[in-house]
Amino acid sequence: MKKNRQIKEAKVLEIKEKMEKAQGIIFAQYQGLTVEEDTELRTKLREAGVEYKVYKNTLSALAAKELGFDEVSSILQGPLSVAFGYEDPTAPARVLNDFAKNHKKLELKGGIVQGEIFDAKKVEQLATIPPKEVLIAKLLGSFKAPLSNFAYLVNAIKEKKESEEA
Incomplete structure (x- = not known):
């Protein structure tokens, strides 16, 4: 039991470090994507310099709460992926939004951009910024x-x- 807790604490620390470092963090529901579609999405994100991960929502919520983003827990519902943009805060939103246009199974849920919490509508607006x-x-x-x-x-x-x- 103690080992399991240590693993979870380490994972929360990892997520927290990524959130601190990232300028843009976008949460998306990915359920229903095929393996080929997921691979295509990951390739596009990697080309844009975006890191793409899937974490347990409870661990992501704990990490966000430690950073003062308590409101993020309302976004973290259902199976979600997380895209971290370290250089360009709009890159994760832009790539995910473009991909979602052709793949209706991918749905933007919200995010954190430069310390501000965005809902799905704001993320879509952010995606239009060049x-x-x-x-x-x-x-x-x-x-x-x-x-x-x-x-x-x-x-x-x-x-x-x-x-x-x-």
Whole structure:
């Protein structure tokens, strides 16, 4: 009996460490996925830098409670998987949501993103946010456009003056 308790305590500690480290944690109900579908999902998550695990809900709830996320226990109902995003907080939501569009058996339940608890609707909204790299590229593009226009204008003025002098 004592050995079983030690194993559970170690598992709670493992989950807690992953939750502390992760920027985005998404819980999804996976029941009904085939082995092939699950393998496909795990591959997509791995490619996005997301860790995907299945833990007992009671152990996940204990770990979340230790971190001050008591409300998560309402999400942890039924067989759930957990996706941890360490680099990009939106990556787990994005990959799971995209996969759920074609695989109706996968259902987003909620999550914790940068210390805030999200319900299923908020997770779906989060999934629409582009990756950080895309947002940075758009920002840089918006900076570049006025500079390009200014350079074009200066060049046009220069060419006009040169043509007037000739």
